[in-house]
Amino acid sequence: MFSIPFLTVPPLRAARGTVRLPGSKSISNRVLLLAGLSEGTTVVRDLLDSDDTRVMLDALRALGCGVAAQGPDWHITGLGGQLSTKTADLFLGNAGTAMRPLTAALAVLAATQQGTFELKGIPRMHERPIGDLVDALRQLGCPIDYLGNEGYPPLRLRPGSAPLDTSAPIRVRGDVSSQFLTALLLGLPLVSDAGPVTIEVEGELTSKPYIEITLNLLARFGILVRRDGWARFTIPQGSRYRSPGDIHVEGDASSASYFVALGAIAAHGGRAVRIEGVGDDSIQGDIRFVDAARAMGADVTSGPGWLEVRRGAWPLKAIDLDCNHIPDAAMTLAVMALFAEGTTRLTNIASWRVKETDRIAAMATELRKLGARVVEGADFIEVAAPERWSAASIHTYDDHRIAMCFSLAAFNPLARPAGHVPVRILDPRCVGKTFPDYFEALFDVVEADSADVPVLTIDGPTASGKGTLASAVAIALGYHFLDSGALYRATALAAMQAGVTDTDEAGLARVAAGLQLKFTGHQIWLAGVEVSDDLRQEHVGAMASRVSTFPSVRDALKALQLSHRRVPGLVADGRDMGTVIFPGADLKVFVTASAAVRAERRHKQLISKGIPANIDSLRADLEARDLRDQSRTVAPLKPAEDAKLFDNSQLTVDQCVAQVLEWWEAKQAF
């Protein structure tokens, strides 16, 4: 996950490959609650690991349910309808799928079993209405207090003084959010002993497919609700939550929408995007996004648990669609409209206004930043493609779906008229709500022109701190990091292991060309063996310095270095990154420090690792290395003509990082 202030996505041109979706949020949190209310243990497979499921798991733990992870599976041991903890304060973040159903189930349990529970969330959760659900629960006799504003969380659920009254139908509004009805359907089986419980929906029920998920999952837990149209639902008398023992959570159909759109926009020229985890057997309503994407031009084939998407019509076709059945996924259509001929009109989306943010207002504001022409109304949005694309910094409003769908705008070079601008996503971490590794999954399947992938180079002499600086800058920007010295060190180590001497240029070049190197986080593997510490040894560095003087060794390592230039960007450190390997880099920095300071830093570094060292001989070694690096005929150590020169003898690492980021920002279009 990218836990950084912003992530800049460069202009993109194509997509191909396979994406494995995380579990569905809607199914995950429903299954967790049902498992928590059941007797016995339910093994939940492929549960979504996200902010919203984490708050639900925490809530179940606080209520006394057994909650244990076993490998990728979760084992939930439920309450069997009996409270084991009578009081709890539950923090539910911004998870509507936790707040609403827990309110219903706990209101009933508190009223009938003398419990007291407080439910709260982040400030935005306290702006999301819950009054219609509270009104419905009060009809039964559940005592519920608003602890802040009337009609909104936080809530206190209290013990009742009289038995709950289920004789009359419970009436609930269905036109604001279907989650209120879902909450009642999930919670009211708890009070079905005295007789069947009937729920009547007032107004046109919105987002019906989510109710289908609820009914489907209730059936998996042994509760067969009778549905009369979409206005009347009856929970049979004596309903009991019965664990199915084992339940699998299918991939998230709303999350699939970004990759369906990706295929429709960017899987051209024989490419395809394959999506695994959700397919034509899905129980999620958002799977019908596929029909909308087809209407816009996507070429989609499908089977059980998979979808495959290619570009069909191009440019995409504008549509006019009632999106009540796919409220979440419909946001993706608004971004597809940027690639369509004509004006796309999405209607019946009033529920967008009470989601993680006011999504109609947010989408309109952010689409306009890109240059789109947008009209918004109380319950609709109209989007026409930009006549001229602008580089935009997309505010994400702590809304995962805004972050995900706007990433697709980076394909603007494919649009008509084409753009050539990067798209900056602010607070990309917000995707943690449903798809923590969204950007990693996206970057795995996208293609960009190499020249469009930004590169920062940081060169300098030994122990000047360039590796530390480059790695920190890469983390701050979410970019890849190349420690090119490691390639020369690995060549030196592999040569020593193979008995190749430091004067055998042809032998060394063969070793360099055959390197089996792998980087995993901070670890480096050579031929399957972890060598991160071995590479840092001084004698390996000294051999690397001798090895690196040979032109054929340098040539042999060039392609490997260039291959690190991948979306979203690269920070590369070494001796010739700015002069030879990436001469067109967007920012070049040449960092240095006095020999005395560098020897002292290296001394400290070695001592802290428990490696004995002498400061005078370290200084002599590094000066000898600098001299060899500077005086060799190929790719000598020297600043590129357009490099920013930077003596960091008196600066901390943080100050160095801040300086480079300031230079970088000054070059951005935002």
Ligand SMILES: Nc1ncnc2c1ncn2[C@@H]1O[C@H](COP(=O)(O)OP(=O)(O)OP(=O)(O)O)[C@@H](O)[C@H]1O
């Ligand atoms: N600005 C700084 N102030 C103090 N110490 C620093 C600074 N920058 C780096 N260091 C420390 O100096 C040591 C050497 O830094 P680093 O390994 O990043 O240098 P390098 O130039 O990449 O070295 P090499 O060329 O040998 O790979 C490390 O222990 C690092 O923590």
Ligand SMILES: Nc1ccn([C@@H]2O[C@H](COP(=O)(O)O)[C@@H](O)[C@H]2O)c(=O)n1
């Ligand atoms: N781009 C580069 C990087 C390194 N070298 C040589 O490798 C030696 C080890 O590098 P470190 O940065 O890990 O210390 C170094 O002394 C250089 O001789 C290079 O030539 N080009």
